[in-house]
Amino acid sequence: MTCQKTGHNFTKIAFKPLHTNLFNIVFLSFFLTLGCGKLYSQEIKNKKNPLPTVKQTDKPKTASTDNVVKPVTDTIKLDTVKAKKSALDAVTKYKAKDYAKFDKKAKTLTLYNEAELYYKDIELKSGIIVLNLDKDEVYAGRIKDSAGVLTQYPNFKQGSNEVQPDSIRFNFKTKRALIYNSRTEQGEFKIKAAVTKKENDSVYFLKGARFTTAADIDDPEYYFKTNKVKFVPNKKVVVGVTQMVIADVPTPLVLPFAFFPMSQEKSISGIIIPSYNDSNTRGFSLQNMGYYFALSDNYDLTVLGDYYTNGSYAMRFESSYAKRYKYRGNVNVRFENLINSERGYPDYSKQNIYNIQWSHAKDSKSNPNSTFSASVNMGSSKYFKRSINQANVGSNLNNTLSSSISYNKTFNTIPQARISLTATHQQNTQTEEIIMTLPSLQASIDRVYPFVGKDGVKKGFIKNINLQYNLSGKNYFKTTDSLFFKPQMFQDAQIGMQHSIPISTNFKLFKYFSAGASTNYQETWVTKTIERTYDAEQAKVVDKTVNGFDAYRTYNFSTNLGTTIYGTFNFGSDKKIQSIRHVMRPTVTYSYTPSFNQYYNNYVVDASGKIGQYSPFDNGLFGAPGKSNSNIVSFALSNTFEAKVRDRDSTKTEPKKIMLLNNLNLSTSYNFDADGKDVLAWQPVILSGGTQLLDNKMNVNFGAVLNPYAIDNSGKVMNVYNIDNGGSLFRMTSANVTLNYSFSNKGSGNEEKNTQSQRNGGRNDDLFGTNTDLNDSRNSQFANKKDDDKDVITEFFNSHIPWDMTMAYSLTYSNAARENKITGNSIMISANMDITPKWKGGISTGYDFVQKGVTFTQFRFERDLLSWRMAFNWSPLGTNSNWNFFIGIKSGMLSDIKWNKRSTSNR
Template sequence: MQTNIPNSLFCLVFTLFFSLVLYPQEVETSSIPVQAEKDSIAPIIDSQEISQQLQQQDSVKTDTVKKPQFLTDIVNYTAKDYMRLSPQENKMYLYNEARIVYGDMTIEAGLIIIDNSKNEVYAYGIQDSTDTYSQTPIFTQAQRKVEPDSIRFNFDTQRALVYNSRTQEAEFNVKGMVTKRENDSVYFMKNVRFTTSEDVDDPDYYFYARKIKFVPDKKIVAGLVNMYIADVPTPLGLPFGYFPLTDEETSGFIIPSFGDSQYGYNLQNGGYYFAISDYVDLLTLGSYFTNGSYTFEFSSNYAKRYRYRGNARVRYEKLFNSQRGFPDFSERSSYNIQWSHSQDAKANPTSRFSASVNLGSSEYYAESINQSNTGNYLNNTLSSSVSYSKTFAGEPQINLSLAARHSQNTRTGIVNLSLPTLQLSMSRIYPFAPNGGAKKGIIQNINFQYTLRGENQMNTVDSLFFKPEMFRDARLGAQHSIPLATNFKLFKFLSVSTGTSYEETWVSKTFERSYDPVLNQEVIDTISGFDSYRTYNFNASIGTTVYGLKNFGKDKKIQAIRHVMRPSVSYNINPAFDQFYDTYERDDLSTANQIELVDYSRFDGTLYGAPGRNFSSSIGFSLSNTFEAKVRDKDSTATEPKKITLLNNFSLSTSYNLAGDSLKLSPISLRGSIPIVKNKLDINFGGSLDPYALDNNNRRIDRLNIENGGSLFRLTSGTVNFGYSFSNKDFEGGDEEETDELENETFRNGGRPDDLFGKGMGPDGELFEEDPFEGKEDENESSWYNYKIPWDVRLAYSMNYTNRTRQSEISAHSIMFNGNVELAPKWQVGISSGYDLVNNGVTPTQLRFQRDLDSWLMSFSWVPFGNRRSWNFLIRIKSSVLSDIKYDKRRAPDRRL
């Protein structure tokens, strides 16, 4: 009789294949280990002897009809203790670390038995010397693995039983008590649990389903599903469950969260997710409050590899304070539009399109109920830019760009728009340059270029945004510029450059002014039509670099100090263009019966303004200084001294107007930076020194301050600021992790990327980048805590001094900080705060607490005082698949401003 060993092995492999696509979502009750059968006689024979016994067992002549062969690859099998064929039992035994390999599939178990009389295959674990059930079956194909306690398969009925199977599907770890294979496409499971916890045998939580039906690659249909937390059943459950099995994104409903606020009870951030394609999606969210307030939001992400990526969001809010009919009832609407688009650098080397849009109502960040505004509500400016650029290669090279820009002051509500801005530039042309070699002398360095800038600019307020009134007062103009310049060396040490510039300005309308004696006011008439004017100027500059070195000796700690000076003198001539100015007569208000002549230009109020009327001939002076030192390195093995910067780019600049009739000398502007910690901390400072005195009305007069009994200069303004970030890695020699600022939600909304005003929160109050424990492993797992405590601190200091009119006051003086520290391996706390030294008050403060609960994440944020006083508590499952399973409680800030 011919043996069925090949068919048996095939059936075993085929049966286990269904576990690779399984997406079970149920729970374990108790293990049912199947005891391994022990053979008292276990002779060890090799595969050649097994083949001989198989040939002797077949006493019937081979059938001439060829039967179909199921195996398409070589089957290799091994066992550590023995491989035995029992002719009496008609069974084959593989014992202790048994292993069968067929193609890319592998079966490993303590004991594998093939029963030819019953046409069944078994895979078990075995009991070791301590009576522990070990070496449970492991089925592996490619990178997928299933780990049951035992397997039983009948290849006549094509049915199988798998006990306590363990597998992973997507983010779920699944363990089923019994799995029954009905046919090739339907499987039934009993007492199944699924969880995102790493330990499927002792999870933090799990979902338990008593019966499920599984269709590979299609779906799982479950009966009653309950949620267990720490093996304690909860009332959370569903009468049935349907789980599609697909690797692709799928559309589905977003479960809203329930809460209460100043607008009443509410359902927030519920909606629907549309998985449109592999390249784009759409998320729709909405909230409703019992006092009638509502919000809705549309957001979309799109990407195409090696081409572009971006996201867009539109949010609208209609909020009601109090109830209709009450005296304090009010309503307001706000909206916000955001769009970010970036093009891959390799997509097109000659053209590029980018967008960064953030526009909407001026009060949006201050009064919106969107939690992500925590770090943005102090924003004073919203800005946007959408641009396209194209480069035309050749000689000369042409660069073309089109851009639409937007700037909005949220305090005043003033909106400035440029729709669009056209810029065209041509690279420099050297008409007298030699065909080869470097350019030398004044003639060969002569160059010119051409630049065109055209704009359609609109100034309006946010209440008239995109209304007809906004386009009515638009200003259209273009400006052509042709600079001509050259440079050369003088006496080998002096660099001289000189040139001239010609500009032509075009406008679409001008303004004629006259005086109405009846109304006693100026009348402005708009003259539509093309008009233009032309201007030109001359400039020259000469500069050099001077080095000074002072050596103190190699045995000194400070071995040498080097001073680098870069003085520069410039001369500029700007002619007067009186031909573009006119006059009109009006009554002199200061003198009765007198006529006053008022000068004006029809180009006043146009896009680029009127040309200069006053002739100016000025000399400018600037001096840049850098101080460096060579110091002995603390490292005794270093062969060279270490270079450090003492004072970086300390510059002074001023100018003298030769054609002026008074106040010819401009204030001296100075700025610089003092390096404190290399590449980490620089103290930046700046100021303005005025040489002229003030009169009794605090106005500048044409008299030097020293002649008026004062000092040589008056310090009229000054500023000092610095920012510093450091962490435990700076003291451990580790590298600071770089963050992509464009991925920071607060920064993308126009706020600071360093969280000094607080960390932004998501729709349900979760902190952005709220899983600080992801990817971290304890360096010393045997101890109760890692002695190296991770922490980071960011500091920002700023001071502004004002003394233009003898007020001598510090107008702004504050220090802010943001810090995070991991108190324990799974505990992190953070704070963002500061102090305003001028107003003697604490700046916006936020306290943060986060706790990693393995499968869960808990966070608490608190703004303890101020008009943004609020708190938010959230605990949810970390896995994004089950992110809707959460509990949150909050107290929203009072937004009735």
């Protein structure tokens, strides 16, 4: 007989043949029963089933119904045996469309059709999911649809890492996984592997892998094929033998190993692979070889170099820096040692050129009371014409380089004070003349109204009287390329300071006139003056520089009177042009400056003893004071013309306003103290105007100079009015007209295309061609394009071909000495067009009607190769003729995979 208790402990009792004794049998049974009952020291509670069985039903579960699997807690504490803890130590949610079935015996939970499982930071979605509680493991895979096609691929996401394989097995306890045909994205890279082994949260091993930056990982334009990969998400990819495959065709490009940094937080330092080129005058070369230094999160440094076999070389240092809410900027320093031909040949030459660029901007949020900015572009005048690593067309055709560094500070005092320090640089690349101020100082104190009342109302002549203080100081240099930053440059420097105290007031006169009066006291300090004498040995007048402090003081007075006149010409509401409005603003200004001949000295002009006068401040920083009285009345008239026209839209009742002339200005002056010989009484009439036409797309500006005086046979202006000399009232000595027209069938209009060329001193449009930076040619209008190809093609052929055009026309007329000719007449045109959805083309050209020749011309072509870009630029004419071909991967991570071929000019 076997007696089984609830605790599953068994006691076997064997009965031998005994005498039938009922008492002994009952007593023995009762004793044994008590003995077995003493084996238990506490009551055992019934355990709850952690996974309730979900029976399959005909109706699917709704997506909003979530089931929860909670971790099991055992309340029984045994002395010798510890209960096994489940790996699922957190709340687990799951759902499925068809069914969720729990097998109690096998301890598995099966989710079918649109299955989802959520555990901690793990999200798993798939066609089928099987959760094994005994092995602490989950499996996910695809399912077949009604046509037998595998669908609902698994999507496994843990934290920021996401994988889309064919199937996956994951262990919750060890955190390891086996992933088959996984697809994942890491930054710009897309990775696909036949088998992926997840070692832990930060290390993956891949077998039979391909990685690319193409959009379609299953059918990429190119990929890198390798059999062994160690992958650390968001940090790096280390691969074994790797081969590049283009259009499923293996290439000879094989690497024994490769390392790809994939950090999203900080750039990684690394080598920049050079490109090969050749030149007829400098031999073979390696260009743009160097190293990128990721110094910190706030700044970096790129060092690049070129080397030619004839000894020419170039170095470039480029750095960008930024600090949020503080400042940002970049610095470029370029140096080139150019050698043409070989030593001993007649065309041999050697030259050093350089260029420095610095751009800095301070965030106004950091300190609203002070600003600091810099825009520097300085260096050799011939740099952009002769550089071996620049194709800056706009910069090459520009004749001026300029720089400015400024610091401004506002003091919140009463009255408010301001100070500004500025360093400027102007360089003419044709004459190689350089003008610099290092630095110039501007300081001012705001206007003070000494006669204003306690109520603060400034009304009338007296209460509007105000004065202020201005200070201007300069450390001025005028030099050339050859003397730049050499001792002679500093010896020729001029230092000066000018103080001024203007006093002014304004008031109404006769209700319709605005009147004003002002006077200005000015004191000028200089550290250099001149002493002019006649040198008998050289038989000419010479100026000797005198070092030492000197000063002069001047003052002047002026008053002005102006008004505004409105005139309207009505033509009737039934007319197309209903009315024209004319606004005139005439101004009359009288100014008087006395003679300051006390600051003039006598000197001998020639050997005959003729006496002349000069000022020691001649050729000085602020010029010399006036020797004669200046008693001048100036006239100015500004006009605007505006029309009201009937709107084409018949539903609108109000007429449409159109600006006919934005401005039409005339100005001249009359000097009462003119002597009629050196100074004529009337100044030429200056006429200027401008307007916008064709929906404000065409800007038209014009100007002319009208001289009332006649000229003699030698072309010199006489003190005789032109009308008294048998001519018209005015003689037009010069005139100009400029037109700029930009039009496009694109909705957004033209954008700035040539920001680097503008920074180099060129134009920001492409009338002089686009700027080609040979350091990095990946940027293009295709770079960020991620539209579906089919949609792009369909939209392209169902609409107009996108295009844009920019046109500039300039006409200049000159007749100062009866030459009566057109001195300038040219047109420039730039056009860009989307030839196909993947092809873009452009042309920049022009024609000079005076020189009768084609101006600068450039042809541009660009092809979008999805993850690749191909571009070709060709300038066929002139001394700047060149061509450049580029093909490479768009991704910045693989920017060294490219081929760049270009012509080299003999400049």
